[in-house]
Amino acid sequence: xxxxxxxxxxxxxxxxxxxxxxxxxxxxxxxxxxxxxxxxxxxxxxxxxxxxxxxxxxxxxxxxxxxxxxxxxxxxxxxxxxxxxxxxxxxxxxxxxxxxxxxxxxxxxxxxxxxxxxxxxxxxxxxxxxxxxxxxxxxxxxxxxxxxxxxxxxxxxxxxxxxxxxxxxxxxxxxxxxxxxxxxxxxxxxxxxxxxxxxxxxxxxxxxxxxxxxxxxxxxxxxxxxxxxxxxxxxxxxxxxxxxxxxxxxxxxxxxxxxxxxxxxxxxxxxxxxxxxxxxxxxxxxxxxxxxxxxxxxxxxxxxxxxxxxxxxxxxxxxxxxxxxxxxxxxxxxxxxxxxxxxxxxxxxxxxx
Numbered sequence: 118x119x120x121x122x123x124x125x126x127x128x129x130x131x132x133x134x135x136x137x138x139x140x141x142x143x144x145x146x147x148x149x150x151x152x153x154x155x156x157x158x159x160x161x162x163x164x165x166x167x168x169x170x171x172x173x174x175x176x177x178x179x180x181x182x183x184x185x186x187x188x189x190x191x192x193x194x195x196x197x198x199x200x201x202x203x204x205x206x207x208x209x210x211x212x213x214x215x216x217x218x219x220x221x222x223x224x225x226x227x228x229x230x231x232x233x234x235x236x237x238x239x240x241x242x243x244x245x246x247x248x249x250x251x252x253x254x255x256x257x258x259x260x261x262x263x264x265x266x267x268x269x270x271x272x273x274x275x276x277x278x279x280x281x282x283x284x285x286x287x288x289x290x291x292x293x294x295x296x297x298x299x300x301x302x303x304x305x306x307x308x309x310x311x312x313x314x315x316x317x318x319x320x321x322x323x324x325x326x327x328x329x330x331x332x333x334x335x336x337x338x339x340x341x342x343x344x345x346x347x348x349x350x351x352x353x354x355x356x357x358x359x360x361x362x363x364x365x366x367x368x369x370x371x372x373x374x375x376x377x378x379x380x381x382x383x384x385x386x387x388x389x390x391x392x393x394x395x396x397x398x399x400x401x402x403x404x405x406x407x408x409x410x411x412x413x414x415x416x417x418x419x420x421x422x423x424x425x426x427x428x429x430x431x432x433x434x435x436x437x438x439x440x441x442x443x444x445x446x447x448x449x450x451x452x453x454x455x456x457x458x459x460x461x462x463x464x465x466x467x468x469x470x
Contacts (some may be wrong), residue, residue, distance in 0.1 A: 118427070118464055119434035120147045121155035122453065123350065125189060125444050128168035129375055137168040140446040145179050147450055148186060151457040155187035155219065159438050160194045160233045164380035173198075180213035183470075188217030191350070191436055192292040193312055196225040196243035197236045200253035200270065204277055208258065210457035211282040216282070221310055222251060223292040230392045231384045240392055245269070251289070258286040290346070294321060303329035308346035310436070313405040315414050316415055317345040319349055320430045325432075328431075345433040354414040355455040363450065366414040366441060373442030374406055412441075429463065 122143060130136040145156050156179060158172035169175040174192050177190050188210075193203070224243040226232050233240040257263045261276035281287055291300040291467045301308040303326045309320065320363040323344065332342045340446045352367035386390040404410040413423045426434065439456070440449040 118424070118434055119154040120456075120461055120464075121157055121187075121189075121348070121434060121436050122153055123157045123159070123436045123438040124169075124440070125438050126168045126440050127142040127373060128165045129376065129443055131165070133167075134165070134168050140201060142178065142182060143176075143434060143446065144449065145186075146182055148457075149183040151453065153453075153461075154434065154458065155189055156183075157189045157191035157193060157219075158219070160197075161226065161229065161234050162197075164229065164231070164377075165381045166380075168379050173203070173210070176210050176218070177206075177213060180210050180217070183218075187217045187219055187287075187305060188214055189290075190221040191348075192221040192223035194225035194232070194243075195250045195255075196238055196246040197232070198250065201257055201272060201274065201277070202249035203250070204254040207278050208277065208281045212279060213286045214282075216283045218264055218287040220287045220289050221248060226392075227294065227440060228392055230390050231380060235392070242269070252399075255286060272368065287289075290348075296325065299326055302326075303343075304333045306330060306333065306335050306341070306343055308343045308348075308433070310346065311349045313403075313411045314351050314354070314406045315407075315410045316426055316430075319427070319432070323347075323430055323432070325344075325430050338413065344431055347432070348434040348436050349427065349432050350436040351427075351457070352412045352440070352441060353415060353420065353439055353452070354412065354441060355420050355452045356414075357416060357455070359415045359419050362414040362416065362419075364414060367408060368414050369441035369444045370408055371442075376442060401408050409431060413437075415456055420456070421460050421463045424460065424464070451457055 119379055124141050126137045126141045128134045135259060148156060158168045158175055160172045161167040162170055172193055176188050207218065209218060224247040230240060246269055249250050249269055253265050253270060253272060256265060257277040258281050263277065265272045290308050290310055291302055294312050299322055317330065327340050327344065330343060352370060354362050356362035356365060381393065413420055439453050
């Protein structure tokens, strides 16, 4: 099971943005030095939920600031990007990183309507734009001249330069928030990114994914490879003791959850615009908003026990968000060091045996 850090840094106030960006760069360097497998970048706009905002630009900085760690997007909101510009930028980052790029793609946020409003893109077009944009990028990376006639883009170009470092193109992976999109990836034999779910839902979806791949004609080796390259998201916090971990992490997680919803509520109140559907009373809250499902916290021993449950499901990689809400950098760095020093070796030792 691979381990990664989801760099999703909250900046509560605009005057803190620069400091948080600097700290996130330091966090990336720390993970690279400690031998973590990958870094993942988010994309959110206009609300301070992700301080560096633009994962493509930040990935270029990480490519030259780190040496060996993979750099991925979880995810780039493709409905907000021009596909040819994106293909050029990703080809450049693929060269800067010497093939360490993981291109995680998604339609765009399912919650924050103001991100679409800010770019002048109707949120109802997001899903179609994602698929057309990926088609265009694949063409641009492999075809010269490149021509596309579609619903949203009509394009002709003599050749994309630079060509990607990785041939035929950087590694692509889709985020799947629901079963339907996950099954689409399974039918194509492609790995996927799973958002925060309960352990029970995670196990069910992975079993369904394997079954669907086999029914689509893929052999056991192909299924195993796809699952090995599938990633599952959890928030995490490691401290010396369970009591210390809970005391520090739970308030930070709750503050993070509140901050991520703040601008959404403000826009709904002031403009009457929202993407969030009404939830009937008695409906269980989403797993991402439930501490016991979304947050793994505790001593190294407790955290290892929780992760062993996910390993038993066959999870290929974990996207672990270490920096929770307004957590200070030194607190986050300590959690990362404890994880890499005392938790990760438990799993690497098992692999070596």
